[in-house]
Amino acid sequence: MNAIEINSLSKSFKKSLAVDNISLSVEEGEIFGFLGPNGAGKSTTMMILTTLLKPTSGHASVYGYDVISNPSQVRKNIGFVQQEIGIDEYLTARENLQFQCKISQVPKEQVTKRIDEVIDLVELKEKQDEPSITFSGGMRKRLDIACGLIHRPKVLFLDEPTVGLDIQTRRKIWEYIRKIHKEFGMTLFVSTHYMEEADSLCDRVGIIDYGKIQAVDTPESMKNKLETDMITLSVTPDKTKKQRFIKKLKTLDLIKDVKINETNMIVQSSNSTQVIPKIFQISSEIGASIDSFVLNKPTLDDVFISYTGHNLRDETNGKFNKRKEFNQSRRRAL
Ligand SMILES: Nc1ncnc2c1ncn2[C@@H]1O[C@H](COP(=O)(O)OP(=O)(O)OP(=O)(O)O)[C@@H](O)[C@H]1O
Ligand SMILES: [Mg+2]
Structure with a gap:
């Protein structure tokens, strides 16, 4: 059975179509990258898959459980580390994890062992009893990720896990993600707008732009197909x-x-x-x-351009962010 199945899924918000008839499957145990610029529809899709939003049409299931008709079973099998850091800054790292164990119903006798395990994994042992408000951005994200996997989900969704972090911290987070994957063998669904991240981390990548899936393949095969x-x-x-x-x-x-x-x-x-x-x-x-x-050799940048006709980097980091302007004007029109 596939870990995730998406069939003809769409989501519209008033006048805008955020997710436009997408279909894809993610195999059990793979690291799947969801690559797209600002406003492409990544978070909206992930919120549907994690039962936080209802689709307008289409179907999606996680380990065979439908996100609409069986949301509680879906939730039991997933962890979701959202784009915005979700930890409580006034609690220590350990307290945040204890709280997470409570809400995700980790059996009481396993709490201490599980917390020790994930704290080790994300290398926060030294800082575990300090309030997380004192943590750097990278440390907060590591704690956030630890919270997402404390209940050992079968699928872990990571929405832009490295956004806003410097390149060294980003690489460190990739290391933790690889470690988690190796240690727990779970399926990972990671959204990103960083090419290097998708290329270095993911077994397969789905390119999403303006709510539509433009291509799904391994980074290697996408680059080879360009033949240039x-x-x-x-x-x-x-x-x-x-x-x-x-x-x-x-x-x-x-x-x-x-x-x-x-x-x-x-x-x-x-x-x-x-x-x-x-x-x-x-x-x-x-x-x-x-x-x-x-x-x-062609890079994933070249692949992105060939499928979408524009450069992802210009869109996300450029001074003149046309897409942001487009989205802002669209919102103003609502
Ligand atoms: N609650 C909402 N109400 C109205 N429009 C929304 C809502 N959430 C998202 N959108 C719109 O849907 C589109 C897709 O947004 P989404 O957040 O899914 O993109 P994204 O790929 O995650 O972008 P980013 O990289 O900036 O996080 C955007 O145009 C956005 O403005
Ligand atoms: Mg997003």
Whole structure:
């Protein structure tokens, strides 16, 4: 049985369609990444899967339990670490976990052992008796994650677990997530708008944009499907030789395109292993020297652009955040 099944799921808010007819399945034990920019519909989908919101149409189930007709069974099997940190800042780390054990009905005789276990896992032993208001952002998130897994859910939902954290803290959180996965073998459903996170952490990734799923696959296979290695060459400044070089390269079947800028030549190819020797062969035939040579494989960034037609980074970090403006104007219109 799949851990999560989503069929034709939609959610609209008054005038806006946050989730638009999505279908996907998540296998038991995998780390599934839900990758999309601000306002893509990630949190809305996760809130439906965790029974906090009702869909407008469609179906979703967790371990075979329908989120609408059987929400209490769904809740028993899941943990949800929401986008906003959910801990009580005035309680110590240990008290937060004790409280969490109470509300998720962890058997009394197991409480101390479970708390010791998760506190060790997220490396908060030294700080366990200090009020969490004194914690850094990364430590708060670690405690929040510990609260989400104290009752040993079968599926743990993590909504943007590293948003707003610096890159070192982010990498540390990925380490904890991997550790949790290894230790408990649970299914993880992680939303993110960080490419590196999806690429490094997830077994499979679903790209969501404007409420629609654009693609679902392993990061590796998504990149391979693009079939565009980029070979950047710095070649002889001799214009005539350069032109002859480009003309000859363009006759090769495996080369998709050759672009030139002021200093470099960029060769796009579906098969760099076969093309590279040919590039050198042609350069020596026409006497054009190659001064430098760099091969870049496609990144998940390139994958995102190819499916959505825009760059995720521009959307999330850019100074002019068009999507935010779009969402704000949409909300104003409500
Ligand atoms: N309670 C709500 N009422 C009205 N509109 C909502 C509500 N919740 C979400 N939306 C809208 O639905 C769309 C999807 O929002 P959602 O929070 O699911 O996106 P997200 O992918 O989680 O974005 P972010 O990366 O910013 O967290 C947005 O346009 C948002 O404004
Ligand atoms: Mg969100």
